[in-house]
Amino acid sequence: MRREFTLIELLVVIAIIAVLASMLLPALTKAQIAARRVKCVGNQKQLALALMTYVDDYNGFFPPLKVVSGGDPLYRYKRELITGGYLRSGGRTITNDIQTDTICQCPENLTMVDYYMRTQGYTQTNAINAAQKFGTYSTNTQYAHHDPSNYFGPLFITALKFPAKCAMTADGIGGAHHLQGINIMAFDHGGICNATFFDGHAESLRRSDVPVGLSKNLVFFTGR
Numbered sequence: 001m002r003r004e005f006t007l008i009e010l011l012v013v014i015a016i017i018a019v020l021a022s023m024l025l026p027a028l029t030k031a032q033i034a035a036r037r038v039k040c041v042g043n044q045k046q047l048a049l050a051l052m053t054y055v056d057d058y059n060g061f062f063p064p065l066k067v068v069s070g071g072d073p074l075y076r077y078k079r080e081l082i083t084g085g086y087l088r089s090g091g092r093t094i095t096n097d098i099q100t101d102t103i104c105q106c107p108e109n110l111t112m113v114d115y116y117m118r119t120q121g122y123t124q125t126n127a128i129n130a131a132q133k134f135g136t137y138s139t140n141t142q143y144a145h146h147d148p149s150n151y152f153g154p155l156f157i158t159a160l161k162f163p164a165k166c167a168m169t170a171d172g173i174g175g176a177h178h179l180q181g182i183n184i185m186a187f188d189h190g191g192i193c194n195a196t197f198f199d200g201h202a203e204s205l206r207r208s209d210v211p212v213g214l215s216k217n218l219v220f221f222t223g224r
């Protein structure tokens with residue numbers, strides 16, 4: 001006689017599958033977080049390469065923060081890199097601005113849209129627009145406005161005495177913010193913030209790896 005599954009046996013099998021799936025899910029989530037962290041490092045390495053290529057082409061000078069009066073300095077500076085062919089344009093943003101290269105956007109990107117909505121009162125659309133326009137990586141502009149009264153004066157690379165210790169780009173709470181303190185850095189990758197340094201190397205940093213105190217005066221942020 002053919003034996004059929006009873007309802008109880010079926011339920012037991014379903015319960016076992018559910019337990020196995022619940023054991024697997026955290027591992028999958030961890031793998032996804034790790035994959036996005038690696039993609040982010042790749043993005044920032046490309047951004048660092050674009051900046052260093054510019055420096056090479058311009059005999060050791062970093063791009064100036066502003067090339068014309070008015071407008072947001074970081075937006076202008078990324079436009080300058082796009083215009084010069086060092087970054088691609090990512091097309092148009094959600095509200096039809098020029099979108100920066102998609103490599104400027106962290107795939108985790110948990111903080112930035114939330115940041116603009118929470119602290120700047122942006123609508124969700126405008127917050128997404130800002131992320132697309134500025135990118136989500138904060139850039140260390142110590143090199144560009146070492147003279148705070150002069151956004152236009154670019155920095156000669158040899159002014160940085162310790163390029164390997166000075167962060168150049170990092171996951172940021174808002175891509176329009178200058179990287180000048182730990183409060184600007186976003187630790188969205190499971191407590192990790194990816195960064196590149198002025199010698200071109202990349203690091204995944206925990207909060208405890210970043211010097212604090214009068215942080216904007218430290219070698220980590222000034223290179224001097």
Ligand SMILES: [Zn+2]
Nearest residue numbers: 040106171194
């Ligand atoms: Zn990231």
